[in-house]
Amino acid sequence: MFQILLHDLNDVEEFVETASKSDSEINLESGSVFIDAKSFLGVLTMGIHRKLRVNVIGEDAEFVNSVKKFAIG
Numbered sequence: 527m528f529q530i531l532l533h534d535l536n537d538v539e540e541f542v543e544t545a546s547k548s549d550s551e552i553n554l555e556s557g558s559v560f561i562d563a564k565s566f567l568g569v570l571t572m573g574i575h576r577k578l579r580v581n582v583i584g585e586d587a588e589f590v591n592s593v594k595k596f597a598i599g
Contacts (some may be wrong), residue, residue, distance in 0.1 A: 527581050530596040532574055537596060542566045544592045550584035 532538050545552045545563040552563035556578050561568035563580065572578055577598065582589065 527579055528590075529577050529579050529598050530593065531577055531598045532569070532596060534574060535570075538566065538569050538574065541593055541596060542569050544589060548582075548586050548589040550582050550586040550589065552583070552586075552589065553581045555579040555581060 530541070532541060542564060548564075554561050554563045554569060554572055556572050556576060559572070561572060563569060580593070
C-alpha cells in the first residue's frame with residue numbers, strides 16, 4: 527500500500543488508464559471511502575489534490591512502477 531497525489535485531470539486519466547491495464551484488483555482509499563481505481567468517475571469523485579491510498583490486491587510491479595511518479599511520502 528502506498529499514497530498518491532493526483533494534481534489534475536490528466537493525472538487522473540493517466541492513473542486510471544494504467545490501472546485499467548492491470549489484471550490485479552486496485553482500490554483507492556480516503557478515510558472510510560474505498561473505490562475501484564479503474565473507474566475514471568470514481569477516482570475523479572475522490573478528489574484532485576487529495577492524498578489517496580492505493581491498495582493493489584496481488585502482485586503487479588509493472589503497475590506500481592508506472593504510477594510511482596504520483597507517489598508521495
